[in-house]
Amino acid sequence: MITRTPPLLEVNALKKHYPLASGLFGGKKGAVYALDGVSFTLEKGETLSVVGESGCGKSTLGKTILRLVDPTDGEVFLDGERIDNLPASGLRQMRRRVQVVFQDPFSSLNPRQRVRDIIAEPITNFGLASGSELDDRVAALMDKVRLPRDAMMRFPHEFSGGQRQRIGIARALAPGSDLIICDEAVSALDVSVKAQIVNLLSDLQDELGLALLFISHDLAIVEHLTHRVAVMYLGKIVEIADRRTLFGTPHHPYTRALLSAVPVPDPTIKRQRVILKGDVPSPINPPSGCRFHTRCPFVMDRCRVEEPMLRSVPDGAAGQLSACHLDGVPSLG
Ligand SMILES: Nc1ncnc2c1ncn2[C@@H]1O[C@H](COP(=O)(O)OP(=O)(O)O)[C@@H](O)[C@H]1O
Ligand code: SF4
Ligand SMILES: [Mg+2]
Secondary structure (H helix, E strand, O other): OOOOOOOOEEEEEEEEEEEOOOOOOOOOOOEEEEEEEEEEEEOOOOEEEEEOOOOOOHHHHHHHHOOOOOOOEEEEEEOOEEOOOOOHHHHHHHHHHEEEEOOOHHHHOOOOOOHHHHHHHHHHHOOOOOHHHHHHHHHHHHHHOOOOHHHHHOOHHHOOHHHHHHHHHHHHHOOOOOEEEEEOOOOOOOHHHHHHHHHHHHHHHHHHOOEEEEEEOOHHHHOOOOOEEEEEEOOEEEEEEEHHHHHHOOOOHHHHHHHHOOOOOOOOOOOOOOOOOOOOOOOOOOOOOOOOOOOOOOOOHHHHHOOOOOEEOOOOOOOOEEOOOOOOOOOOO
């Protein structure tokens, strides 16, 4: 019998529906279909970026994996073990291995704690070290995120946004995590600082064999960091592929529209700009059939009634999956 090593993270048909407040007479008023059947795997040491416009369910995906919110349905496995239904005692162990870095480091760092204590807290909480060993570990983490050691005794407000994000990353690494979920972790930073933090994450990943689930509304920033990309639209993954394929030969019309807004470094190459008509529909009442049909330049009758499943792209790259009824990709011209 061949035993397969399970992926580090496996997400299977994960859903999170936020119920709407019930009506005057207690009648149900429906739900926000924030996450509506998302599946993917993430290997040890791999980066998967999750991209899509604001409100498509990226943060809900991260929070549901972390069990900051309970899933409505579906399964999540860490190293082959279910973690979506863990009791409180098991959650603690899971959180030692899966950490998060949010967009706004200021609000996620305790302003009254010194940097040393912020970084030491998870180590102490999980009983991983104390005394001089704890000091050594904190010092090593400061080095890893390239913060000067003398910064240890200072408070978060004394740092710039980029440095605060380094503190957040050190804290996320502190318990010896295997997976870090970065939710818009660089989105609020200036362009040059963004690049520095992306480089830091990339180096740490190489050095420590970390896996990253890198959530971003900005497709451009993930190009230099990621191994694979998943594109989300209204609570679902519409396309998933390795980086080269997704940026080079995307299949789904929504991916192509998002990409058309990404600047190309080489000025001699022009990407055809696709302007999507209309706004993103509400996740309370998502469109029938293909959820993208209200904005798709290639919409056909079938798209309004039949939901396309995520499937291998005909003649596509290995592992390229797209949820679209089109076989080929028609020209935009
Ligand atoms: N606690 C909540 N209660 C109700 N709706 C929510 C809640 N959190 C998020 N939503 C809704 O779920 C959808 C997805 O939100 P979110 O996951 O934050 O998207 P993203 O991170 O991609 O911007 C949005 O329509 C948002 O308004
Ligand atoms: S299934 Fe139809 S509407 Fe949806 S993306 Fe494909 S062509 Fe467009
Ligand atoms: Mg978000």
